[in-house]
Amino acid sequence: MIDSLINFLILGTIQGSIYALLAMGFSLVYGVGGILNQAHGAFYLITCYLFYWCYINLGGFGLIVGIVVGLIVVTVVGGLVYILLVKPLKDSHVGVVIVTFAFAFLIEQVVKVSVDPLYHSMPLLIEGSINVFGVKVLNHYILVVVASLVIVTLITLFINKAKIGKSIRAVAQDAEAASLMGINVDRILAYTVMISAFLAGIAAILYVPIDIVAPHIGWSILINSFAIVVLGGLGSLPGSVLGAFIMSYANAFVNFILFMPEISALIPIVVILFMLILRPRGLFGKKEID
Amino acid sequence: MRIIIKKIAEFPSNFQSYFRDWISTFRAKVTVICLIGLSLVPLLTQNPYFLGIFTTFMIFTIFAASWDFLAGFVGQVSFGQAVFLGVSGYVTAYLIRYLSFPWWLSLVIGSIIAVIFGLIIGIPALRLKGPYLALGTLAMSLIMYQVFLMGSLATMWENAFGTNLFGAEGVSQITPISSDTVVEYFATFLIMSVSLLILTHITKSNVGTIFKAIRDDETGTSASGINTTKYKILAFMISGLFAGVAGGLFAMRFRGVNPGVFQPLYSFYAIIIAAMGGLATISGSAIGALIFVFLGEILRDTQDLSLLIFSIILILFIRFAEHGLLKPTLERIQELWDIVLGR
Amino acid sequence: MGVILEVKNLTKKFSGLTAVNDFSFEVRRGEFTGLIGPNGAGKTTLFNLISGHEKPSSGTIRFDGRDITGMKPHQIVNLGIARTFQLVRSFRFMTLLDNIAVSCLSPRGKKVAKEYGIDEYASSILAAVGLVDKARIPPIILPHGDLRKLQIGKALGTNPQLLLLDEPFSGLSHEEQKGITDLIIKLHDDGVTVFMTGHVLRELMHLVPRVVAMHQGKYITEGPPQEVANNKIVLEAYLGKGSEQLA
Ligand SMILES: Nc1ncnc2c1ncn2[C@@H]1O[C@H](COP(=O)(O)OP(=O)(O)OP(=O)(O)O)[C@@H](O)[C@H]1O
Ligand SMILES: [Mg+2]
Numbered sequence: 001m002i003d004s005l006i007n008f009l010i011l012g013t014i015q016g017s018i019y020a021l022l023a024m025g026f027s028l029v030y031g032v033g034g035i036l037n038q039a040h041g042a043f044y045l046i047t048c049y050l051f052y053w054c055y056i057n058l059g060g061f062g063l064i065v066g067i068v069v070g071l072i073v074v075t076v077v078g079g080l081v082y083i084l085l086v087k088p089l090k091d092s093h094v095g096v097v098i099v100t101f102a103f104a105f106l107i108e109q110v111v112k113v114s115v116d117p118l119y120h121s122m123p124l125l126i127e128g129s130i131n132v133f134g135v136k137v138l139n140h141y142i143l144v145v146v147a148s149l150v151i152v153t154l155i156t157l158f159i160n161k162a163k164i165g166k167s168i169r170a171v172a173q174d175a176e177a178a179s180l181m182g183i184n185v186d187r188i189l190a191y192t193v194m195i196s197a198f199l200a201g202i203a204a205i206l207y208v209p210i211d212i213v214a215p216h217i218g219w220s221i222l223i224n225s226f227a228i229v230v231l232g233g234l235g236s237l238p239g240s241v242l243g244a245f246i247m248s249y250a251n252a253f254v255n256f257i258l259f260m261p262e263i264s265a266l267i268p269i270v271v272i273l274f275m276l277i278l279r280p281r282g283l284f285g286k287k288e289i290d
Numbered sequence: 291m292r293i294i295i296k297k298i299a300e301f302p303s304n305f306q307s308y309f310r311d312w313i314s315t316f317r318a319k320v321t322v323i324c325l326i327g328l329s330l331v332p333l334l335t336q337n338p339y340f341l342g343i344f345t346t347f348m349i350f351t352i353f354a355a356s357w358d359f360l361a362g363f364v365g366q367v368s369f370g371q372a373v374f375l376g377v378s379g380y381v382t383a384y385l386i387r388y389l390s391f392p393w394w395l396s397l398v399i400g401s402i403i404a405v406i407f408g409l410i411i412g413i414p415a416l417r418l419k420g421p422y423l424a425l426g427t428l429a430m431s432l433i434m435y436q437v438f439l440m441g442s443l444a445t446m447w448e449n450a451f452g453t454n455l456f457g458a459e460g461v462s463q464i465t466p467i468s469s470d471t472v473v474e475y476f477a478t479f480l481i482m483s484v485s486l487l488i489l490t491h492i493t494k495s496n497v498g499t500i501f502k503a504i505r506d507d508e509t510g511t512s513a514s515g516i517n518t519t520k521y522k523i524l525a526f527m528i529s530g531l532f533a534g535v536a537g538g539l540f541a542m543r544f545r546g547v548n549p550g551v552f553q554p555l556y557s558f559y560a561i562i563i564a565a566m567g568g569l570a571t572i573s574g575s576a577i578g579a580l581i582f583v584f585l586g587e588i589l590r591d592t593q594d595l596s597l598l599i600f601s602i603i604l605i606l607f608i609r610f611a612e613h614g615l616l617k618p619t620l621e622r623i624q625e626l627w628d629i630v631l632g633r
Numbered sequence: 634m635g636v637i638l639e640v641k642n643l644t645k646k647f648s649g650l651t652a653v654n655d656f657s658f659e660v661r662r663g664e665f666t667g668l669i670g671p672n673g674a675g676k677t678t679l680f681n682l683i684s685g686h687e688k689p690s691s692g693t694i695r696f697d698g699r700d701i702t703g704m705k706p707h708q709i710v711n712l713g714i715a716r717t718f719q720l721v722r723s724f725r726f727m728t729l730l731d732n733i734a735v736s737c738l739s740p741r742g743k744k745v746a747k748e749y750g751i752d753e754y755a756s757s758i759l760a761a762v763g764l765v766d767k768a769r770i771p772p773i774i775l776p777h778g779d780l781r782k783l784q785i786g787k788a789l790g791t792n793p794q795l796l797l798l799d800e801p802f803s804g805l806s807h808e809e810q811k812g813i814t815d816l817i818i819k820l821h822d823d824g825v826t827v828f829m830t831g832h833v834l835r836e837l838m839h840l841v842p843r844v845v846a847m848h849q850g851k852y853i854t855e856g857p858p859q860e861v862a863n864n865k866i867v868l869e870a871y872l873g874k875g876s877e878q879l880a
Contacts, residue, residue, distance in 0.1 A: 515739025
């Protein structure tokens with residue numbers, strides 16, 4: 001009983017930290033550009049497999065190369081997705097939705113064809129564990145929580161203090177007014193998608209060592225990000241962080257307290273449906289969905 | 291507003307003149323030629339393998355047309371079309387396998403249940419617009435996939451009813467429409483023709499006008515005094531009906547279904563087929579499905595590679611050729627036609 | 634001549650801003666009334682509240698003696714209030730005929746349209762607004778003036794008793810304004826109650842016998858346009874916004 005309670009707390013916190021990174025990026029792109037990026041899970045997948053590929057082919061040293069390459073590539077891909085696919089179709093909601101969906105599919109197939117369609121696992125980024133009140137806690141877990149805490153803080157500071165961050169907020173408020181003020185809206189949107197892709201990349205690197213590597217995981221990442229953002233309120237960054245932890249504790253509760261891992265995949269849809277029916281603007285959202 | 295009513299123009303009012311007008315158009319001639327051509331295929335070959343491919347192509351045509359109806363004419367982009375396909379597929383398969391219902395009755399019941407799912411999806415979908423709807427429906431199909439995959443449900447069901455419904459195997463060993471592939475071919479052909487006819491007719495009717503209005507401007511439609519909620523639900527039910535028809539046929543064609551039919555993959559198939567044919571065309575789905583099924587057959591041994599190619603095709607079509615193939619092709623053929631006739 | 638529209642203590646708050654503030658007024662059946670106020674006065678918001686596109690924070694709206702506060706837009710249309718939008722909206726990929734037909738297919742429009750046939754009825758409306766020769770083309774290729782006419786045509790398709798026109802002249806040339814003016818006068822003569830906004834006083838001056846003035850969401854005054862134009866608060870409101878709108 002105590003064991004499962006501790007598992008619940010630890011794994012809920014870990015997953016919450018990861019989800020926070022994912023949902024923050026997803027929400028940011030929506031809040032700034034009105035784009036619901038169906039390829040968000042694909043960003044995760046790209047980093048995940050680059051990381052894995054480097055590790056397999058370059059050994060222990062490959063972990064570091066994998067992190068660097070994975071993050072750089074995914075950020076660039078994020079920019080390219082915006083410039084080549086989303087921007088030309090911006091006037092057509094249907095077009096953006098389908099094209100990012102197709103891109104997500106494409107990445108899944110590229111992974112299957114170029115690597116393989118099987119499940120794999122990765123080693124922890126740092127070995128060892130420490131004892132907290134008699135409970136063994138992996139050092140990697142601590143890394144995950146600390147790293148994501150730092151990154152969430154940095155991104156929040158960046159958006160609120162840095163010059164680009166201010167432009168991002170201006171575009172989020174009123175793109176037309178921002179462009180009249182001389183802000184290049186397309187460039188800001190490209191940056192926003194890149195930030196979001198980068199965050200998804202970080203999430204992948206932190207989470208993959210304790211999760212699986214498989215071609216289909218992008219979809220559950222996408223659905224979970226969507227559910228969290230619907231829960232926290234579309235476009236609200238604090239909302240997505242809070243939503244991330246609510247979701248992950250709910251998930252951990254089902255897994256470690258109720259022992260019903262099978263239904264944990266149902267949580268996001270239940271959350272989505274409930275929120276959309278009961279409170280469509282989410283916990284923190286300012287505007288209703290329209 | 292008494293003064294403004296004057297009779298301005300004549301409109302064809304009865305079916306005969308409507309039909310005469312229709313058949314005189316170039317599109318109608320092409321449609322008729324295509325249908326005749328398709329009905330002649332079994333005369334050329336009775337090879338079950340070939341006829342089977344054609345049957346598959348026709349099933350996918352119905353499925354993609356049901357998506358195109360919803361997205362192209364009502365503006366509701368669903369990524370969960372697979373839900374209808376799967377639900378009806380499961381019901382049809384189950385009724386045939388365990389209750390020994392005749393295939394047509396199973397198909398009808400399966401499709402009706404898909405309509406009910408149209409209602410179930412339609413109601414929350416009313417709160418969702420544009421991309422939310424897409425993601426919401428995607429989530430819905432993933433959930434169906436998970437539910438049907440559940441091992442615990444499988445055991446529970448088996449203990450309660452002694453049959454297999456849930457679980458990875460799905461419902462298998464279904465008898466097809468007929469052991470004679472020619473009969474199977476013609477049954478599917480008939481169902482496809484009728485489905486496309488009804489869908490096309492709906493888009494041209496008064497209800498279709500309202501659907502298109504919702505697609506173009508939902509707020510404006512409500513300002514025109516239309517209860518958009520009612521019509522959106524109706525659209526989901528119609529779309530569900532035909533996707534359900536495709537699902538039942540699918541189950542019989544492949545002798546069974548498994549949870550895989552609920553995957554986003556099948557929704558993706560519908561989208562790529564409709565996009566290749568051209569959005570908002572209904573019959574364009576036939577061209578898209580033809581390419582899709584035959585290309586898929588050629589790349590059969592490398593399924594992942596073929597999906598990779600299809601993803602690229604879809605991206606290119608949406609990005610560069612939003613009209614798809616149907617309209618441009620018809621225009622080319624018409625030019626040729628005019629030249630041949632020396633006009 | 635009974636009261637057809639009665640607005641009482643209507644208030645609409647957006648986060649941090651009260652766009653319509655404790656607003657009350659009446660429109661009588663068959664009247665031709667204007668609503669004036671400088672940019673941002675809250676005119677469009679008031680229209681949105683009446684037509685059901687926004688929900689009021691408080692207050693009531695009665696139409697024909699019936700409380701319609703909080704009803705859905707389509708329900709309100711079917712009681713007999715039709716509106717146009719300041720930013721023109723149309724069904725972009727449908728023919729003009731079909732654009733009108735949508736309104737004729739509403740329950741209220743249909744009652745009349747059925748007698749004549751939907752398409753005939755829709756095309757007679759197109760004729761009335763002067764677009765019948767363009768019946769088969771989609772609105773994306775129309776000039777702005779025609780789009781304004783189309784707006785009115787779409788409203789007429791629902792067979793309204795009360796027509797709310799939000800800035801029907803905005804963005805139009807002099808010629809085009811004249812066409813719309815004639816159309817509106819014709820409709821009013823035909824028995825439709827008309828309530829229209831304008832932020833340029835001059836446009837309404839010679840058209841309507843009575844205007845209601847609004848500023849920062851509040852009711853200021855009402856009366857014949859000449860009188861209202863000389864009202865001190867109205868003058869100040871407009872002067873604050875630049876006097877060219879007054880002239
Ligand atoms: N949805 C909304 N959310 C927040 N504020 C709004 C909203 N709609 C309108 N406003 C604000 O309410 C005020 C009144 O706007 P409204 O459009 O009603 O004015 P108006 O009189 O129609 O002006 P104009 O002459 O420019 O058409 C403005 O300050 C506007 O910014
Ligand atoms: Mg206005």
